[in-house]
Amino acid sequence: MAGKRLALSHGGKMKARKQDGFVRVRKSDLERLTTEVMQLRDLLPRVLNGDLIETLQKAQTAQTMKEQLAQEKDQLRQECQHLQSRLDAVQTECQKEREEKLLLREQLWQSGAELQQQADFCSGLGSAACSLLWSCSASEDTVSRWLADGKLQAFLLVAAQTLESFVRSLDEEAKTQTEDHNSQEHQFVLALAGTITNVAAVSCGRDFLSCSARVLLDTLMRILELMTPGVFPKLKVLMLMALYNVSISVKGLKCISENPRLLSLIWTLLDDGDWEVCLHSLRLLQSVLLEEEVLLLLGSSLLDPDLQARVGRLTSSEQPSLILAAQQTLEDLLALQQGRACKRSSV
Numbered sequence: 001m002a003g004k005r006l007a008l009s010h011g012g013k014m015k016a017r018k019q020d021g022f023v024r025v026r027k028s029d030l031e032r033l034t035t036e037v038m039q040l041r042d043l044l045p046r047v048l049n050g051d052l053i054e055t056l057q058k059a060q061t062a063q064t065m066k067e068q069l070a071q072e073k074d075q076l077r078q079e080c081q082h083l084q085s086r087l088d089a090v091q092t093e094c095q096k097e098r099e100e101k102l103l104l105r106e107q108l109w110q111s112g113a114e115l116q117q118q119a120d121f122c123s124g125l126g127s128a129a130c131s132l133l134w135s136c137s138a139s140e141d142t143v144s145r146w147l148a149d150g151k152l153q154a155f156l157l158v159a160a161q162t163l164e165s166f167v168r169s170l171d172e173e174a175k176t177q178t179e180d181h182n183s184q185e186h187q188f189v190l191a192l193a194g195t196i197t198n199v200a201a202v203s204c205g206r207d208f209l210s211c212s213a214r215v216l217l218d219t220l221m222r223i224l225e226l227m228t229p230g231v232f233p234k235l236k237v238l239m240l241m242a243l244y245n246v247s248i249s250v251k252g253l254k255c256i257s258e259n260p261r262l263l264s265l266i267w268t269l270l271d272d273g274d275w276e277v278c279l280h281s282l283r284l285l286q287s288v289l290l291e292e293e294v295l296l297l298l299g300s301s302l303l304d305p306d307l308q309a310r311v312g313r314l315t316s317s318e319q320p321s322l323i324l325a326a327q328q329t330l331e332d333l334l335a336l337q338q339g340r341a342c343k344r345s346s347v
Helices: 027-047 050-136 140-149 152-168 184-201 203-212 214-226 233-247 250-257 262-269 275-289 292-303 305-314 320-346
Strands: 006-009 013-016
Touching: 050 184, 140 152, 140 184, 140 203, 152 184, 152 203, 152 214, 184 203, 184 233, 203 214, 203 233, 203 250, 214 233, 214 250, 214 262, 233 250, 233 275, 250 275, 250 292, 262 275, 262 292, 262 305, 275 292, 275 305, 275 320, 292 305, 292 320, 305 320
Parallel strands: none
Antiparallel strands: 006 013
16 A cells, blocks of 8 residues: 555646655646646636625525524523413412402301391391380380480480481482381381480470480481481381470470471471371471461561462371361461561551
């Protein structure tokens, strides 16, 4: 192998001998090869056209973009893994909150049921207790003892707040429906109003109401204004009876007459639709017409023709007691009108 000759051909013939890893080449062949390489280097740009150079540049640009896209893809993959981890954590937390919400809803339902049971129990207890008070208050001695104990004013304040809260809690649908007379809540407020009425029926009780419970009297008139015509007539009758009992004394009549809503309240209740409400409204109006100082206080409002017309319409009722009260009230109004006319003519 070492003795063989190596022939190189490049535009001519060269002879070389390989000795110890070296190749021997003639100097003329080397110079010729060098010249040809230099010529190729000069001719290479002319051989390669512009499209090829542009293609190479695009290929280089594409390679660069490929590397960038690979980096971005790797970054997006990392971000995706991070978001997936967060999503898994949020889903776990959401599932935990959903379970807690279901548990709280169950507890809320149980609490609502227990609260309703407690409310029913309190309503039943309050209804029973106030019914006992209503019965006891029918005795004058009982009312006198209540006044002596000094606890009646606190009871009347709570009673007024309870009655107003009951009326204000009624929505429009409930106000237009017939009330349930057997409900514990209704019996409860009826018993409260009945107890107040019985207190006002006793002389010492009405004096106490006139002097120390004006807030209660104003509240009763405000409640009567809030109530829808034809609804809860028994409650209205009891409150009107309480006002009438107070009006029996001169001091009590002056007390309620100082309230500017008294006369407009009577006008409204005369058209209530329930004959008992109209009857007790007439009785309250009769009390007003019997006191000269109150007549001077109310002025010409009692001479309004509309008031006489409303009272006159009640004389056509089918209830004998209402007809009689309306006729008497109408006579009182006409007498008042004639008396005022005589005074003006004498002047």
